[in-house]
Amino acid sequence: MEHYLDNAATTRVSDAAAQAALAAMTGEFGNPSSRHQAGARAAQALKEHRTVIAKALGAKPEEVVFTSCGTESDNWAIRGAVHLNRRRGKHIITTAIEHDAVLEPCRELEREGYEVTYLKPDRMGNITVEQVADALREDTVLVSMMLVNNELGTILPVAEVAKLLKQRRSAALLHCDAVQAFLHAPFTVSELGADFISISGHKVHAPKGVGALYIKNGIKMPPMIVGGHQEDTLRSGTEATAQIAAFAAAVQEGVTRFEQDSVYLKELKSYAAKRLTSEVIGLELIGDGQATHILPVSLPGYKSEVVVRFLSDMGIYISSGSACHKGKPSHVFAALNLPKKQMDGVLRISFSADNTKEDVDALVTALKQAKERLFTSLS
Numbered sequence: 001m002e003h004y005l006d007n008a009a010t011t012r013v014s015d016a017a018a019q020a021a022l023a024a025m026t027g028e029f030g031n032p033s034s035r036h037q038a039g040a041r042a043a044q045a046l047k048e049h050r051t052v053i054a055k056a057l058g059a060k061p062e063e064v065v066f067t068s069c070g071t072e073s074d075n076w077a078i079r080g081a082v083h084l085n086r087r088r089g090k091h092i093i094t095t096a097i098e099h100d101a102v103l104e105p106c107r108e109l110e111r112e113g114y115e116v117t118y119l120k121p122d123r124m125g126n127i128t129v130e131q132v133a134d135a136l137r138e139d140t141v142l143v144s145m146m147l148v149n150n151e152l153g154t155i156l157p158v159a160e161v162a163k164l165l166k167q168r169r170s171a172a173l174l175h176c177d178a179v180q181a182f183l184h185a186p187f188t189v190s191e192l193g194a195d196f197i198s199i200s201g202h203k204v205h206a207p208k209g210v211g212a213l214y215i216k217n218g219i220k221m222p223p224m225i226v227g228g229h230q231e232d233t234l235r236s237g238t239e240a241t242a243q244i245a246a247f248a249a250a251v252q253e254g255v256t257r258f259e260q261d262s263v264y265l266k267e268l269k270s271y272a273a274k275r276l277t278s279e280v281i282g283l284e285l286i287g288d289g290q291a292t293h294i295l296p297v298s299l300p301g302y303k304s305e306v307v308v309r310f311l312s313d314m315g316i317y318i319s320s321g322s323a324c325h326k327g328k329p330s331h332v333f334a335a336l337n338l339p340k341k342q343m344d345g346v347l348r349i350s351f352s353a354d355n356t357k358e359d360v361d362a363l364v365t366a367l368k369q370a371k372e373r374l375f376t377s378l379s
Contacts, residue, residue, distance in 0.1 A: 002315040003359040007203075008150055008180060008294055008350035009319055013246065014205040020249035021207060024242040032239055033230065046239055049248035053212055056251045057197065058188025065213050065231045066244055067224070070179035070200030071101035073213040074144075076224045077196035078105045081142040081173040082114065083222050088171045089139025095119045095127050096335040097152065102144050102177055103331070123336055125152040125287035129160040136164070140172040147181035147192070151332040151348055152296050153289025155185060162193025173219075179203055179211075183254040184262075184293050189214055201243065205352070206250035210243035261353045265292035268351055272360045280367045286333070286346060293352065298338070299345040299367065301376040307347060310370050316363055319348045 004012070024045070030038030032046045047061070054061040067073045082092070094106055096118045106116045117135045121127050132143060143165065147158050158176045165172055176194040181187060183204045189197060197214035201207060215221050221234055228236030254261075269292055276283050276297060286296040299307060304320035311318060320330070333346045349363065 001362075002317070003362045004317045005349050005351065005355065005359055005363060006317045006319050007352040007355075008348060010202045010208065011205045011352050012354055013202075013207050014250050014253060016253050017206050017246035017250040021242040021246035024245035029241075032241065033228075042241055046241060046244060049244050052248040052252050053199075056183070056255050057199070057214055058190055059214050060217060062232070063189070063214055063217055065215060065234050066239060066247075067211045067213055067235065068209055068240070069211040070099075070177065070198050070203070071211075072224070073196075073198035073200070073211050074099065074101040074175075074177055075105050076213055076221075077175040077198060078102065078109070078142065078144060080221045080224075081144075081175060081196065082109060084219070085141035085171060085173060089137070089141050090114045091137050091140045092116045092142045092144070093119065093132060093135050093140055093172075094144040095121070095146070095156070097121055097125065097127070097149050097154075097332045098144065098146055099150055099177055099179070100331075102146070102175075106144070121154070121335055123287075123338075125149060125154040125289065125332075125336060127154075127156050129157045129164055132161050133164055133168075136168060136170060136172070140170060142175065143172050144175040144177070146177040146179075147187065148178070148185050148291045148294070149289065149332065150180045151294070151330060152287045153291035153294030154287055155181075155290045158192050158194060159187075166193070180291065180294070183251065183258060184291055186258075186262075189216070195219055201247040201250065204250050204254050206247040207243050210240055210247045212247075257353065262292055264353055265351055268355060268357065268360065269293070269295050271357055272349065272351075272363070275360060275364050276367070279364050280371065282371070283367065284342065286338070286342075287336070293350055295349040295351070296333075297347050297349065298342045299347065299371070300339075300341040302345045302370070302374055304344060304346050306374060307345070307367075307370050310374060311363070311366050314366050314369075316366050318363070319350075320346060 030042035032043040054064045119131045173195045175196040179200045182199040195216045201210040224235045
């Protein structure tokens with residue numbers, strides 16, 4: 001029996017989402033840009049799906065643009081923001097614990113002459129609004145800050161930063177990577193106050209290959225792709241109607257279940273933390289992440305990649321950090337300045353409502369066996 005506990009990397013596609021995708025591929029499969037009735041029906045369906053996503057965000061449908069993933073949304077928001085503010089300055093503020101989809105575009109912009117301030121977290125993984133206030137300058141054109149960290153589960157003060165920018169009358173635009181927050185932490189676009197918000201389908205039980213970018217009304221965003229008139233000319237190319245249909249179905253289901261799932265995941269995470277720390281001798285919790293679905297731990301003295309492979313052979317799936325690291329040391333955990341043994345042994349356990357206490361029990365048993373069978377590292 002397999003036990004999947006790597007939901008921050010990707011989630012199982014829900015039955016409702018899979019059925020919606022199939023219906024879009026085999027039923028209303030017309031091109032939304034076609035001028036016949038099949039195209040008109042596909043266009044109407046696309047409009048309805050956009051409305052579902054927008055409603056879940058507390059946004060207007062015209063403020064939601066579909067993309068291929070959260071990474072694309074992040075890249076577009078960052079590039080678009082600095083383009084819009086290109087005459088105001090060349091300073092960017094972000095955090096050292098952002099996803100690479102934010103950090104890599106920032107590094108590219110550094111090579112193009114921008115100055116980037118990377119705010120460092122405390123040992124628990126927290127970033128404060130005071131850090132942003134201290135870093136903010138007249139020539140700051142963008143602040144990019146995630147809402148929920150994908151490896152620590154910490155919640156960052158995005159709404160407070162939005163208020164700060166307004167109080168300072170800053171021209172800086174605010175981007176929020178909400179990929180791990182969407183349908184996990186309660187928020188609306190008005191509550192966050194961000195100009196751009198990135199979300200992704202496969203983190204909320206939709207298929208891979210679909211995401212969205214919220215663009216606040218009034219912002220004249222430069223197009224991501226030109227050559228057509230789709231997505232209000234902002235992202236040309238025939239829309240991925242099946243993925244979008246599945247995304248909307250998953251979101252509709254997630255909104256309906258949000259309260260009960262939040263309570264359930266909080267209890268499951270607490271159960272896991274208690275069992276792991278009491279029964280796996282030496283295991284330590286990392287940070288104080290508030291997100292209900294992410295639990296970072298460390299098994300000091302053991303190499304995390306070895307532990308992950310050992311568990312995988314037993315049909316238990318967790319990670320040693322973001323799936324995008326592909327075995328490389330996590331910059332997020334490194335930013336906490338953990339002792340080397342603790343850093344070497346970091347593991348990320350992440351839940352969905354599909355998980356049960358039996359999954360946790362299997363993980364506890366397997367980690368105890370890992371401690372018995374694996375050699376400790378020399379570091």
